[in-house]
Amino acid sequence: MKIRTRALLLLALSALILFGCRSGSREGGTEKIEISFFTMQLRPVFDDYFNELFAEFEKLHPNVKIKWMDYPAEGYDTKLITSFMGSDPPDVINLTPQMLPTFVSRGVLQSSQQAFPKEVVDKYFPNVIRDACQIKGKTYALPWYLATGVTMCNMKIFQEAGLTQEDIPKTSQEMKGIARIIREKTDKFPFFPIYTEAGAFRGFFISAGVPILDENETRALFNTPKGLEVFKFWTDIYKEGLVPSEALTAMHRRPIELYKNGKLAVFNSGPQFLKHVKADAPDVYKNTVVRPGIQWKDQEIYTVDVHIIVLSKKSKHPELAAKFAAFVTNASNQLKFCKLTTIIPSVMEAAHDPYFTEVEDTPEGKARKISAEAIQKAIVVRTPNKHPGKLFREMSKIVESVCLEEMTAEEGLGILEERWNEILGE
Amino acid sequence: MAYTFLLPTLVILGMFMFYPIFRAFLLSFWQYTPLSPDNRFVGISNYTQLFSDAEFWGALKNSFLYLLVVPVIIILSLGLSLLVEPKIPFINFFRACYYLPVVTMMVVVALVWSKIFETDFGLLNTFLRRLGFLGQNQSIPWLTSKKLALFTVMSVTAWKGLGYYMVIFIAGLRSIPPQLIEASMIDGCKPHQTLFHVKIPMLWPYITLVGIISSISALQVFEEIYIMTRGQVGTSTLVFHIYDTGIWIQQGGEQEMGYACSMGVLFFFIIFAFSLLNYRIMRRFHTTETG
Amino acid sequence: MGLKYLILCLLVVVFVGPFFWLLSVALRESGNIYSLNLIPENPTLKNFSDTWTKFNLYRPFLNSCGVAAATMFLNILLCSLAAYPLARLRFPGRQVIFFLILSTMMIPFQLYMIPLFLFCRRIGLDNNLLGIILPTSVGAFGIFLIKQYYHTIPKDLEEAARIDGAGEFSIWWRIMFPLTKPALATLAIFVFVANWSNFLWPLIIIDDIELYTMPLRIAKLSGEFIEKTQYMAAGAVIAITPVIVVFLILQRYFIRGISLGAVKG
Numbered sequence: 001m002k003i004r005t006r007a008l009l010l011l012a013l014s015a016l017i018l019f020g021c022r023s024g025s026r027e028g029g030t031e032k033i034e035i036s037f038f039t040m041q042l043r044p045v046f047d048d049y050f051n052e053l054f055a056e057f058e059k060l061h062p063n064v065k066i067k068w069m070d071y072p073a074e075g076y077d078t079k080l081i082t083s084f085m086g087s088d089p090p091d092v093i094n095l096t097p098q099m100l101p102t103f104v105s106r107g108v109l110q111s112s113q114q115a116f117p118k119e120v121v122d123k124y125f126p127n128v129i130r131d132a133c134q135i136k137g138k139t140y141a142l143p144w145y146l147a148t149g150v151t152m153c154n155m156k157i158f159q160e161a162g163l164t165q166e167d168i169p170k171t172s173q174e175m176k177g178i179a180r181i182i183r184e185k186t187d188k189f190p191f192f193p194i195y196t197e198a199g200a201f202r203g204f205f206i207s208a209g210v211p212i213l214d215e216n217e218t219r220a221l222f223n224t225p226k227g228l229e230v231f232k233f234w235t236d237i238y239k240e241g242l243v244p245s246e247a248l249t250a251m252h253r254r255p256i257e258l259y260k261n262g263k264l265a266v267f268n269s270g271p272q273f274l275k276h277v278k279a280d281a282p283d284v285y286k287n288t289v290v291r292p293g294i295q296w297k298d299q300e301i302y303t304v305d306v307h308i309i310v311l312s313k314k315s316k317h318p319e320l321a322a323k324f325a326a327f328v329t330n331a332s333n334q335l336k337f338c339k340l341t342t343i344i345p346s347v348m349e350a351a352h353d354p355y356f357t358e359v360e361d362t363p364e365g366k367a368r369k370i371s372a373e374a375i376q377k378a379i380v381v382r383t384p385n386k387h388p389g390k391l392f393r394e395m396s397k398i399v400e401s402v403c404l405e406e407m408t409a410e411e412g413l414g415i416l417e418e419r420w421n422e423i424l425g426e
Numbered sequence: 427m428a429y430t431f432l433l434p435t436l437v438i439l440g441m442f443m444f445y446p447i448f449r450a451f452l453l454s455f456w457q458y459t460p461l462s463p464d465n466r467f468v469g470i471s472n473y474t475q476l477f478s479d480a481e482f483w484g485a486l487k488n489s490f491l492y493l494l495v496v497p498v499i500i501i502l503s504l505g506l507s508l509l510v511e512p513k514i515p516f517i518n519f520f521r522a523c524y525y526l527p528v529v530t531m532m533v534v535v536a537l538v539w540s541k542i543f544e545t546d547f548g549l550l551n552t553f554l555r556r557l558g559f560l561g562q563n564q565s566i567p568w569l570t571s572k573k574l575a576l577f578t579v580m581s582v583t584a585w586k587g588l589g590y591y592m593v594i595f596i597a598g599l600r601s602i603p604p605q606l607i608e609a610s611m612i613d614g615c616k617p618h619q620t621l622f623h624v625k626i627p628m629l630w631p632y633i634t635l636v637g638i639i640s641s642i643s644a645l646q647v648f649e650e651i652y653i654m655t656r657g658q659v660g661t662s663t664l665v666f667h668i669y670d671t672g673i674w675i676q677q678g679g680e681q682e683m684g685y686a687c688s689m690g691v692l693f694f695f696i697i698f699a700f701s702l703l704n705y706r707i708m709r710r711f712h713t714t715e716t717g
Numbered sequence: 718m719g720l721k722y723l724i725l726c727l728l729v730v731v732f733v734g735p736f737f738w739l740l741s742v743a744l745r746e747s748g749n750i751y752s753l754n755l756i757p758e759n760p761t762l763k764n765f766s767d768t769w770t771k772f773n774l775y776r777p778f779l780n781s782c783g784v785a786a787a788t789m790f791l792n793i794l795l796c797s798l799a800a801y802p803l804a805r806l807r808f809p810g811r812q813v814i815f816f817l818i819l820s821t822m823m824i825p826f827q828l829y830m831i832p833l834f835l836f837c838r839r840i841g842l843d844n845n846l847l848g849i850i851l852p853t854s855v856g857a858f859g860i861f862l863i864k865q866y867y868h869t870i871p872k873d874l875e876e877a878a879r880i881d882g883a884g885e886f887s888i889w890w891r892i893m894f895p896l897t898k899p900a901l902a903t904l905a906i907f908v909f910v911a912n913w914s915n916f917l918w919p920l921i922i923i924d925d926i927e928l929y930t931m932p933l934r935i936a937k938l939s940g941e942f943i944e945k946t947q948y949m950a951a952g953a954v955i956a957i958t959p960v961i962v963v964f965l966i967l968q969r970y971f972i973r974g975i976s977l978g979a980v981k982g
Contacts, residue, residue, distance in 0.1 A: 428802035701823035
């Protein structure tokens with residue numbers, strides 16, 4: 001009998017826990033119009049900023065209530081798709097340009113003139129609009145916050161290898177030379193480029209000015225002498241052992257741990273990671289020097305990561321949703337947001353604010369200035385509209401094969417071009 | 427009356443197993459992506475596409491390669507059981523230790539071993555460098571080489587499962603009539619002769635049982651691959667590939683559920699063949715036991 | 718003999734060593750996780766408290782407990798219910814039902830996991846802990862395990878009760894069910910442990926991080942904290958400790974479960 005009562009208690013307890021855990025969408029029994037706003041990994045850090053923003057919008061539109069739903073970055077697309085399939089799809093959504101083709105192909109996003117009127121769209125950097133928000137000439141999104149890459153150098157490792165600040169590389173070619181020295185004189189790694197995550201290798205081509213696809217996305221354009229030079233350069237670096245072997249399969253956050261543990265000399269990333277380094281590895285932060293992103297030879301190409309705002313076709317209140325999207329991404333709100341963390345606004349007016357032109361003399365301040373200046377020349381690495389997953393997989397496999405010496409760079413690039421043209425032709 | 431007893435079970439099995447199984451076969455003849463406007467019936471075109479799908483064949487090949495872990499498991503767990511079967515002092519402690527990995531989550535096991543097998547700074551390579559087997563900047567690419575990665579992952583599967591099969595073999599060893607062992611000793615056999623000529627033949631039903639169970643397990647591995655390599659570096663196996671094709675959506679994944687279901691159907695036939703074999707063996711085993 | 722113990726001890730290092738290393742990393746402060754010293758210089762419990770509170774690790778812990786417990790109880794109940802008529806009663810279609818249930822043991826989950834996902838979404842069980850519990854609330858393994866045990870119970874008790882005029886259900890509830898306690902304990906442990914570490918299905922069906930079970934959360938933790946291995950290690954230790962504790966206390970049932978399940982069929 002003791003077992004039975006214990007069992008019943010446990011059963012009751014588990015039932016309680018379960019019902020407590022059921023994710024329920026609260027029934028909004030209000031007369032107000034509800035606009036739901038889906039965002040990626042912004043809570044709880046920016047709770048105050050957003051609550052203020054919502055309050056302001058609600059003051060301007062008293063019959064509206066903003067429902068904020070924030071989700072972690074991993075699994076975000078899955079969550080979004082499930083929401084669209086459910087009964088209560090979101091109205092205004094935070095996306096990245098990498099996810100845009102998926103949702104456009106499923107036909108769930110707005111692209112009308114009313115949603116994105118010209119006067120609104122013109123306020124943003126035109127290159128960002130073109131690369132991050134448009135597909136086949138139609139605008140599907142408004143740009144939000146951006147970050148460009150900067151180069152962070154751990155001077156302690158440089159010193160260990162007998163190098164000084166003068167030696168900090170500005171180009172990939174210089175980087176290769178420095179890498180050899182660091183590898184020879186220390187047991188640390190010089191740098192950690194990402195080779196295969198989500199078609200990361202395209203970044204190498206783009207930084208060297210090699211185009212990936214043609215305008216209509218029907219042909220691969222990277223198999224040229226210049227493209228081969230780039231392909232060879234980076235695969236040779238891997239083969240020479242100048243980068244950790246996991247660079248072949250690692251995701252883009254892996255270098256952060258190595259850098260924080262003092263095992264990585266040069267680290268390229270958005271300036272927001274400086275905060276993590278400051279918090280978790282203060283002695284490394286002390287020795288960190290920030291420089292602009294490393295270029296290819298004499299190019300001046302900056303790739304940016306950007307977040308965008310899209311609108312759902314299924315929204316019950318499209319005009320209000322469009323107004324809200326424009327509000328979130330307007331100059332003053334973006335400027336406020338950027339003062340909270342090291343990101344850059346996509347609105348031209350905000351980017352020219354003194355906050356970005358007159359900066360303090362710290363790694364973080366310098367990083368901000370460098371990033372803001374780079375925006376005008378920045379390129380967003382576009383995701384192909386058709387079958388991006390397949391294209392990236394093919395690229396990863398070929399990069400793997402060449403780096404692991406199963407085929408030569410020439411063979412690899414040729415095969416990759418063939419496969420891409422096949423897939424694009426489907 | 428009996429059916430009242432069976433009702434909840436039949437309802438649950440019906441809804442959550444038989445109906446989805448039926449739909450899996452149906453869906454394999456469709457092109458289906460959630461929310462897509464292009465979903466349509468495509469007949470056997472998924473299956474014909476499979477024939478020319480290099481990734482699929484790669485995953486299939488890897489799944490069968492994975493079966494190489496079975497003889498390793500059999501030999502090692504048999505060895506372990508021979509070691510721990512005799513009741514010497516503290517033997518229960520040792521048995522519990524070897525069984526420990528079996529009860530821990532594969533997720534944790536895979537995470538720990540991926541850190542240990544990390545190429546450049548991982549524990550194993552650092553250890554080997556300390557011992558002098560590797561040079562200062564040398565590393566063995568356990569999880570970053572196409573030749574090694576699959577076997578590295580397989581070794582983790584083996585490591586985790588050994589305790590389980592060890593227990594089965596202990597039961598097997600206990601089932602050998604002691605008279606047989608005594609008889610062979612009296613006949614002047616040395617221990618290893620007893621092992622090979624008496625114990626192992628008597629253990630044969632157990633060996634085949636372990637073989638089949640571990641084969642079915644090996645064909646179904648998922649977590650190890652998901653956590654340790656995400657299917658890269660030549661480690662994608664069938665279950666992972668089905669998940670990757672049908673459910674995975676990050677980085678442009680297209681959720682081709684119809685196509686994934688056709689792979690699932692093929693997978694079913696493979697597993698079914700093994701399971702049938704399993705059933706036959708268990709039946710014969712049962713009658714040997716009681717007969 | 719000494720050699721034998723040496724080998725046994727070396728093997729302990731092989732099988733338990735990695736977990737010690739995990740614990741050691743979890744106890745380290747920030748800094749070098751790659752050093753070979755297993756004993757950290759300044760052991761700290763901060764990583765544990767951080768992951769438990771800051772990253773709310775208690776949520777997936779409770780989720781896993783709830784799901785595993787619920788599945789365990791449902792299995793005990795439903796498998797026993799289903800096994801009784803198969804073991805003891807004669808009724809039309811008995812062979813068919815038996816065969817049907819047996820066949821489920823030969824069908825791999827991966828065949829139907831995608832349609833199951835679509836179905837659960839249609840009936841609203843997606844992103845819901847019941848979506849994990851219900852599909853696994855009864856299974857052929859449990860049914861046959863209990864059925865096997867029923868066969869070992871002498872028929873006299875039932876016969877006596879039938880003569881006294883008791884209905885089948887009260888015979889089952891008052892006599893048969895309580896007598897199967899050892900088998901139920903074995904089944905309970907088996908289901909609990911299997912469910913606790915279940916990964917693939919929860920991965921497919923659950924989206925919300927608040928509803929994650931422990932394995933899902935640990936996997937995501939390693940992605941989120943790819944920069945802070947100590948957190949991942951602390952989370953992992955929290956994840957595996959409950960089952961290890963249960964295992965140490967109830968070793969017999971584990972071992973018996975294997976022999977019963979695998980060997981006797």
